[in-house]
Amino acid sequence: MTLANDAPLSRYRTMRRIRTFEERVGELFLKGESAGSMLHLSIGEEAVVGLTDHMKTGDTFTTHHRGHGIFLARGADPMRMLAEIAGREAGYCRGKGGSMHIADRGLGHLGANAIVGGGIPHIVGAGITARNTANQAISVAFFGDGAMSQGILYEAMNMAALWKLPVVFCCINNQYGMGTRVDRSAGKQAFPARAEAFGLNAVRADGADVETVHNDTQAVMEGARDGHPGFVEIDAYRFHGHARMDKSPYRTPEEEAAGRDRDPLIMARTTLDDEAALNTIDAEVTEEMDAAMAGAIAAPVPATDTMFQDVYDPTTPAPQPQRARLASVLEELN
């Protein structure tokens, strides 16, 4: 088969990997193996792959708390992700960060963030680096519709426009910030118009169709590489609750059904119309994620004293553990 060279099929595979991965995250929680319950699944938002497919090696990005899918799309190893989500030493961040703070400098992931909007301005700095070093990279901030209410977004957009930086602001509008539907958080919902008012190229793309996302975001992504910063809104639906404990009582079954009908995987299957190839992919992905899951669960938890590592650069002294401080006090007094 030549699936690897077939972009739409490859995008389907990535979307399937995201979907299956997120299902495994849910299982991890149910098994009591996750570190906490603050797990935000990106099921329903897989069409972001249409945008990430415009990114290249060397490009950087930051994500919000619902960033598993984006990171997978940029090349993450699902075992190391699950291990991190489970708080294991083998995880991307050695069990320090967890689901909301995953990163891989090597893959250009400058960090997932648990502060709504917190990672957005970092791409402005990455854009300055790109400009000053002429490294051809773009940097993309991924965030939710909720972050459209964070002032720092507009500060960052303004700077990007002012300095003509190679950056893109990507809002994944899944219609909700926790229990608040976007019409209850936005005075006006025309988000691209906000970005345009600050001087950015802006577009809204239909997150039900990964190929539409791919096509409709191309100009903005290419413009960014040429120093015209951009804004993309991907219109999607959050299939599940906000985090693992949330059953979404604030929305109607009808609304949920309609939202889940806008499933980018089903849409892709329909368009691709190659049941055999798609089923092969699905099976391969299941196998991959099963292995990742098994590896993550088998991975050991970090040793207690690792908690003092990486507060500062390892070439400088680590913080003194409290027991060591007290022991020396007690010793002096004895």
Add this chain to the structure above:
Amino acid sequence: MTLANDAPLSRYRTMRRIRTFEERVGELFLKGESAGSMLHLSIGEEAVVGLTDHMKTGDTFTTHHRGHGIFLARGADPMRMLAEIAGREAGYCRGKGGSMHIADRGLGHLGANAIVGGGIPHIVGAGITARNTANQAISVAFFGDGAMSQGILYEAMNMAALWKLPVVFCCINNQYGMGTRVDRSAGKQAFPARAEAFGLNAVRADGADVETVHNDTQAVMEGARDGHPGFVEIDAYRFHGHARMDKSPYRTPEEEAAGRDRDPLIMARTTLDDEAALNTIDAEVTEEMDAAMAGAIAAPVPATDTMFQDVYDPTTPAPQPQRARLASVLEELN
């Protein structure tokens, strides 16, 4: 004469009072009588009177650090203002606040602010009060073009639009934030478009002509009273340096001359075309401000122990002075 009933003449008088007042502030500094040098004169921005004339008793407002003129327009006593700027007990804030922190709850002034953007969100709260108590008041935030880069402005605009609050955001664009001309701080300079993108009524008015400001802002101000929040940009020029020590080396004499040509007082004089009446006003204002100046300078400085007052409500204990704390420690030990 019937000047009092003649709105344009009355606006001229208010503008003249602002101009002369600000000149006195400069003198206060030169005499060494001001508390510090952080004095921001609103000379060149007097046409804001065209907007404040739409405000009524009971309306509230917050201002930025360059707010003397706005406060005068809303009824401030120039003696108490100068006394405050001089750090005297007789000042509006008993010598605690100074030029950048003047307020008068009675006149609706909820406070001048030395944090760029800091006072903006307060009008959202005032708007909630107005809505919940149906008190018919509007609340106006005054700020400079520099605050257009503060994220909190957009948070506040969004809330105002979302909740349909009776508030107005008034940007006095004097072309500079300190030494930064607005084209060096704004990715795109169409400020009303930003406000519209958040769902506000928005207008730009020519600050060279107070009557134009009055007319062009009327709809937005009235709309606000009906629950359609608004944004106004008044296009003006900062005649002097940013603060008293700044000689504006970052701008050309030509630019300054052109900016100062847009003088709302000269424009008003030309339009009103009644030399005698205008000269009478000028003389009356000079006399008023001379008296205010003399009163302020003669006013005593606050007693040292007043510094412990008003940290908390006077019905609760004031903070313990350090000498009292130490004295009781020393006493125990002796």
Add this chain to the structure above:
Amino acid sequence: MTKTTYRDALRKALLDAMAEDENVILMGEEVGLYGGAYGVTKGLLDHFGANRVIDTPISEPGIVGAAIGAAMTGLRPVAEIMYVDFAGMVMDQLANQAAKSRYMFGGQIGVPMVLRTQGGTGRSAAAQHSQSLEAWMMHTPGLRLAMPATVSDAYHLLRDAMRQPDPVVFIEHKGLYTLKGEISPDPDAPWGQPAIRRDGRDLTIATYSRMLHETLTAAAALAPEVEVEVIDLRCLNPLDDTVLMESVRRTGRCLIVTEAVTTGSVASEIAARVTEQCFDWLEEPPLRLGGEDIPIPVSPALERASIPDAMLIEEVARWLVTREAPSWAA
């Protein structure tokens, strides 16, 4: 009296205050329809309507700023910031605006608002959702700061906070919402003052919020060998330390237990005060037991190990009184 939870006691405080005074409003993310991220405001939207229970956009600085303006103009807002970890976004509104308005404006404009939030560890919520940042608020004149540890205080301190003429930061603990207990008819101590939670003659332990419970567990285990006096500080700014100093003068020994990063913490302030005021009575230096000087790691085992527990408190307390060294100090 019937038992209730810390969560429901908070809810009842809001409900009672709102029923009494129509100027009380709530505003914050998810306080309405969702009922609060931790369920504290459940049902209040239905009771009082959307003008008084205001779901806000995710705009923390704007929320606090709006609450300030509402307070300045006559309402009594109770604003909510979902996690105290977001304090860094609102410290300007809190410390430069809410805390200083009365002072800067010469006493004219008070800001009678409450900022409810919650903090602390225990849910593997990682470095940006598990902090204890009360030290920032304690270092800010003009603010008041209360941190309830018990069900009864959850009710009474919040009611009292809503009666203050000045801004109060009110920090709940995410690990206490399901705590069960009774709401006493009267507060355990007057607003602003500590409560003695256990009497003892050998050692004074000062603490607050969730660490009170670890401390009480340790104190129970230490008795009768070592009798610990446990003081729940409750209100940290301004800190009324009279009761504490009296206790330390009796016991001659003091341990301060907090969950926050130890360096620059409330524990440091208290240790400094105790030494200043009780020097001649002290048998041992006041010691601080706090969180490790690190961000909170997500891994549950590491998270737990990074903050004090009853065992550690017990070990240090025993040493202070008996000089019996814990294994790690031997």
Add this chain to the structure above:
Amino acid sequence: MTKTTYRDALRKALLDAMAEDENVILMGEEVGLYGGAYGVTKGLLDHFGANRVIDTPISEPGIVGAAIGAAMTGLRPVAEIMYVDFAGMVMDQLANQAAKSRYMFGGQIGVPMVLRTQGGTGRSAAAQHSQSLEAWMMHTPGLRLAMPATVSDAYHLLRDAMRQPDPVVFIEHKGLYTLKGEISPDPDAPWGQPAIRRDGRDLTIATYSRMLHETLTAAAALAPEVEVEVIDLRCLNPLDDTVLMESVRRTGRCLIVTEAVTTGSVASEIAARVTEQCFDWLEEPPLRLGGEDIPIPVSPALERASIPDAMLIEEVARWLVTREAPSWAA
């Protein structure tokens, strides 16, 4: 060596670092064309161009956020926040992002940036432009914090700060820019460690930033009757207290002098540590002299009275050694 000013020493540090390493960039409000609100960056825009000396909009959170991203991707940004009073706008970026990235991401992503700012009283700049907020930064693991008091330190500490692999908050004092002195060829102490500014056997005074000068004036006035050892802490987070503890063990007495609001201050942390580590050597409790627990009033007389000066330091120091009470304590 020729004399220069604190301002010019800072400028030279920036200039030398920028000349050496093209990855060093400056960004902040008015750092370019205007030359810095206090003149520190004058001329650097001409030297290095607008890509390296970046005038920003008035967007403090965005500035710090952008600096973080630049640092993560290979530059060495020196960001500027014009007044430390604006820290409340940027504490999220500083404490939740810059300080925690390395940790949260398991050591992968350091944030080698410097945040320059200035604080303190002395210019009648009122409550929002005169604060000393270093305690917030000291309470934040992952941050480093340096506060130069001398001309030589202005140069060397800033150079050293720019060499750190982790974020450094660098707080200058608005009252020191015109201070004259020499830049020594070598730093007065290694990065991170205090410098002993005067030897003495009777009393240790720990201080930093502008209060060093008030302290030295007091120490000069006290000698030879009372010989004060003056320790300039220089770097407050992490705080290396070895030199300080050695000194207190020699003198048996300690006074800590800061300009910040006393409650919850750096002085409180140091007092707590001194008691913990030197209890058996102490003749008197460590005492704190700091700013009054109030916002800074604008009136020059009140402003001055609200913070310690040489006279007050002298009075308290003399009491600690001779028990001769100051008039206000008699």
